Amino acid sequence: MPTPPKVIFRQPKNLQSLIVRAKVSSRSTPVVHRGTFKTHARNCVTCSALRETTHVVSHTTGERFHLNTTSTTCTTKEVIYLINCLDCGKQYVGETGSELKVRHRGHRQEFRKCHTPLGFHFQTCQRCELIGLQNLTNSTKQNREEAELKWIYRLKTYAPLGINVKDMRH
Numbered sequence: 293m294p295t296p297p298k299v300i301f302r303q304p305k306n307l308q309s310l311i312v313r314a315k316v317s318s319r320s321t322p323v324v325h326r327g328t329f330k331t332h333a334r335n336c337v338t339c340s341a342l343r344e345t346t347h348v349v350s351h352t353t354g355e356r357f358h359l360n361t362t363s364t365t366c367t368t369k370e371v372i373y374l375i376n377c378l379d380c381g382k383q384y385v386g387e388t389g390s391e392l393k394v395r396h397r398g399h400r401q402e403f404r405k406c407h408t409p410l411g412f413h414f415q416t417c418q419r420c421e422l423i424g425l426q427n428l429t430n431s432t433k434q435n436r437e438e439a440e441l442k443w444i445y446r447l448k449t450y451a452p453l454g455i456n457v458k459d460m461r462h
């Protein structure tokens with residue numbers, strides 16, 4: 293039978309070294325959220341529409357893409373994003389230089405006015421979710437549109453399988 297006092301005596305030492313190591317590592321590596329995540333628990337329409345995830349799946353091909361280099365919240369600017377229709381499963385890729393929540397206010401206007409492919413889609417469908425696909429820095433509109441186009445092709449979001457319409461950017 294092992295002698296319990298020995299074990300009890302050694303435990304605090306190990307615990308102490310663990311605490312020290314944890315303190316050191318938390319200081320040297322700041323916590324960086326990966327993927328898309330909510331920052332507001334309530335009263336933010338965009339956060340409530342954000343899906344917290346580190347990957348996306350093309351609903352057209354089933355192909356999965358990891359988003360481990362992104363970090364997207366409702367206040368992220370210069371972002372390529374995905375809208376998943378939660379009613380029919382169709383997808384839309386968009387870009388914005390503004391904060392995502394400002395762009396999402398624009399989406400909601402489109403839903404009401406029905407003057408874009410996205411707005412037209414959400415006349416019949418109702419529920420959507422948003423996921424950040426790519427973060428850019430110091431980008432031009434052209435940079436973002438090129439990145440947007442790559443994601444449209446990756447995820448195959450052109451109509452009729454998706455919601456994006458060729459040569460119509462909104």
Ligand SMILES: [Zn+2]
Binds near residue numbers: 339367
């Ligand atoms: Zn928010």
Ligand SMILES: [Zn+2]
Binds near residue numbers: 378379381382413
């Ligand atoms: Zn739909």
